[in-house]
Amino acid sequence: MKKIFDNTQIAFALKSNSQLNTSYFLFKMMSFKPLVKIGTAIIPFALKIKLPVENLIRKTIFNQFCGGINEEDCLKVVDILETKAVSAVLDYAVEGKVAESEFDNALQKMLRIIEFDKERQAIPFSVFKPTSFGRLDLYEKIGNHENLTDAEQQEWQRVEARFDKVCQEANQKNVSILIDAEESWMQTAADDLIFKMMRKYNTEKAIVFNTLQMYRWDRIDYLKEIHQFAKNEGFYVGIKLVRGAYMEKEKERAEEKNYPSPICASKQETDENYNLALQYITNNLDVLSLFAGTHNEESAYYLMELMQQKNIAVNDSRIWFAQLYGMSDTMSFNLAANGYNIAKYLPFGPVKEVIPYLIRRAQENTAVAGQTSRELEMIIKERQRRKNA
Known part of the structure; x- marks a missing residue:
């Protein structure tokens, strides 16, 4: 290559x-x-x-x-990126909310973003975090199959309703929706809910995308499992692949609570997992669609090689590459210049509110x-x- x-x-x-x-x-x-x-x-x-x-x-x-403090701010960046054939994913990067009113506000914000995106070819995806629609502790309780109080059952129904409203709106407006992955102890409930949305809305193509963190050693098996369900039942699966962003937190919690770490034993194992997933998805594009979030050049080259080997067109709508805005421009713009589908995650929000996001970027780098x-x-x-x- x-x-x-x-x-x-x-x-x-x-x-x-x-x-x-x-x-x-x-x-x-x-x-x-x-x-x-x-x-x-x-x-x-x-x-x-x-x-x-x-x-x-x-x-x-x-x-x-x-990209800015609001959607309109981001348009300036979106328009500039579009001149180089790079698309954008608007990401409202405000996080850490816990009140019902804040979850409802997040829902309304997502609906406005989808409406904002629908007429703009340069913004083909919207994105949200599961915990922007409900409490992390509640996801954890659901995932552990713990008994819920009446109030918690009603609370979870509201979480489901928020997911359903966004996915329904995305389906109607033909805007694909990426749902981010978070901590492993809340992810089971999120996975089940996202799977439910895929069954309901991915009947013609992948509109709803779940995110798989490939630093988790169980994700390849999970990918195969949901693929088999989709194949048997006749719906499509959207997969956003990332390596993962909560490694230290995951390891510390596993040690503290004395359970096996969900994280791969080495970076090499994570890299192998990621590339195995790329191979599996490109082998099954009749059902699966891929949004490959990676700053790893070797994985990007590997995906390009797989596409070449399998005679998959560089602009096949079922395969997207993605990087964060402000990082890995050498990958993003060169991929776009060679005809591949490429999107930049474009976070936005009030400066004070996006500080946790900015801190993570500094720490990650x-x-x-x-x-x-x-x-x-x-x-x-x-x-x-x-x-x-």
Whole structure:
């Protein structure tokens, strides 16, 4: 497979010299673990005591990783991305809500986003987290088959109704819906509910997509299981594949509560799982559709190879590549330039409200081996190319 991810001219064509320099500064800062640790502790505290840091955050890390504070803000970014054949997934990145009124507000926000997306070819997917529609503790209780009080039963019915309303709306508006994965101890209930939505709404194609975290050693078996159900019953399955985002939390909880860790024993095992899932899905595109969320170049090349081997068109509507906005532009824009379906996750929300998301991005870039160094390497390469041009 021809290597395409080193073309920095294509990757950073949309960035001015000033924007490229800002990105360089941010990733350089994120390469220092102690600095990230201090910064992620200080930022929430500074906002809490009303220090005037919001504008600084917006001009730096917020602009790097977010599309704006609302949908209209994001349109500017969406339109720019579309000039390079890159689609967007609007992701309302506000999290950590626990009240019923907040869950209802999240539902209304999702319905508005779907309505916003329906006329825009450049925004083919919407996305939400299960815990934006209900309490994590309730998902956990349902997944463990614990007895619910009458009030909890009614609460769960409201969670189901929110899921159903969004999936129904997505189906009617022909906007595919990605449902994110979260902690393993709440995921069983979410999986069952998403499966129910697939059965109901994926009758003609994959509209509802579940997310499988391939750092979990049980996900390949789960993929095969739901595929078999879909094949037998005549509906379609949408799968968003990721490696996973809660590894430390998962390991700590398993140790604390003395149960086997759901996480693969090594990164290599996770990588093998991810690639096995790519292989399985591309072997079964008559039923399965794929949204491959990855910043791993080897997995992206592997998927490209599988498509070539199986004579799958690069723009086959059943296969999408995806990366987060502000990261892995060398993958995203070069894939798009070669005709593949590519989407950028475009988080948005009020600056103060998306701080947890931004902190995770900073921590992720520090924690993932080679991530920040790769980003920096490509930015430095492009700065040098422009200097010599």
